[in-house]
Amino acid sequence: MKSVTNKPITRIINTHTHNDHTGSNEYFGASIENIVQENTKANMAKMDEFKGEKAQFLPKKTYKDMLKVGAGKDEIDLYYFGRAHTNGDAFVVFPALRTMHVGDTFAWKALPYVDAGNGGSVIEGPKTLGKAIATVKNVDTIINGHIPTSTWNDLKEYQQFLAEFAAFAEREMKAGKTAAQAADEYKLDPKYKGYVVSVNPAFGGARTNLDMAYNELKK
Amino acid sequence: MTRAILLGSLIAVGGLSLAVSGQAPGPSAKSIAATKIEKVKDNLYVITGSGAEDTSAFSGGNVAVFITDGGVTIVDRSFPASDRRSSSA
Numbered sequence: 001m002k003s004v005t006n007k008p009i010t011r012i013i014n015t016h017t018h019n020d021h022t023g024s025n026e027y028f029g030a031s032i033e034n035i036v037q038e039n040t041k042a043n044m045a046k047m048d049e050f051k052g053e054k055a056q057f058l059p060k061k062t063y064k065d066m067l068k069v070g071a072g073k074d075e076i077d078l079y080y081f082g083r084a085h086t087n088g089d090a091f092v093v094f095p096a097l098r099t100m101h102v103g104d105t106f107a108w109k110a111l112p113y114v115d116a117g118n119g120g121s122v123i124e125g126p127k128t129l130g131k132a133i134a135t136v137k138n139v140d141t142i143i144n145g146h147i148p149t150s151t152w153n154d155l156k157e158y159q160q161f162l163a164e165f166a167a168f169a170e171r172e173m174k175a176g177k178t179a180a181q182a183a184d185e186y187k188l189d190p191k192y193k194g195y196v197v198s199v200n201p202a203f204g205g206a207r208t209n210l211d212m213a214y215n216e217l218k219k
Numbered sequence: 220m221t222r223a224i225l226l227g228s229l230i231a232v233g234g235l236s237l238a239v240s241g242q243a244p245g246p247s248a249k250s251i252a253a254t255k256i257e258k259v260k261d262n263l264y265v266i267t268g269s270g271a272e273d274t275s276a277f278s279g280g281n282v283a284v285f286i287t288d289g290g291v292t293i294v295d296r297s298f299p300a301s302d303r304r305s306s307s308a
Binding site: 003004005007008009010011012013014015018028070073074076092094097098099101103104107141143144145146148149 | 256257258259260261262263264265267280281283284285286287288289290291292293294295296
């Protein structure tokens, strides 16, 4: 980072609870301003990394639906639009730069990696992204959870991809198919260029997502 | 040198399993090699890492770096520093 600035790190925002996004807390100490959505703080509090004495490293500043920090060209708008990857995913907008960090709500061009244990949802995910798209204005660039960057149109396309997958799950369940049968039948629509079903079985695939979708739809 | 400072200050490598899957073994020498900083816009950078195909090279989520008048805001933070000691790969 020294290659781009000598200024100190004064603020940390975590998009969600996972330790590949919230790691290094102790490294920065407890005095730095750390902001997360309130559900993410609750999820972080359950992690071993924040148990006991380490609870001092939990974020002190939280928000529910929206929080604005900074002003002018330094303004950052934090949003929460509902369940997706977890139940505390932050959408971080840099208005002056027309850029939004969407974390793992759009990590890869693949079926989602949903953490049901931390409140994530296969069925709600596309609705949540739909709210983000309907609410946030004047963004052209997306910073993703894992692929480096994409565009606003990529986000819209991904929302459609997720919505179609959720609809597929619902259709298959209504037709009396098991999740395993549905997974066998699932095929990537070739209109989604550059997409794969799964980047890695460890990060979810058709079967995992369909199992979760079925569980959600049964409730 | 720049890369060493960058990695030492932010990436904090370690051998850690993902909270959910329990399968991904966390960052390794390969994942460090994959880490780089890219400019997104003026004053906004992303520290990006590996793809997800090879879990032994997995370097965690993207870290956004936003440079403001009052200091630097980072969005997300890769793997925990506390797990550096257990890194063996």
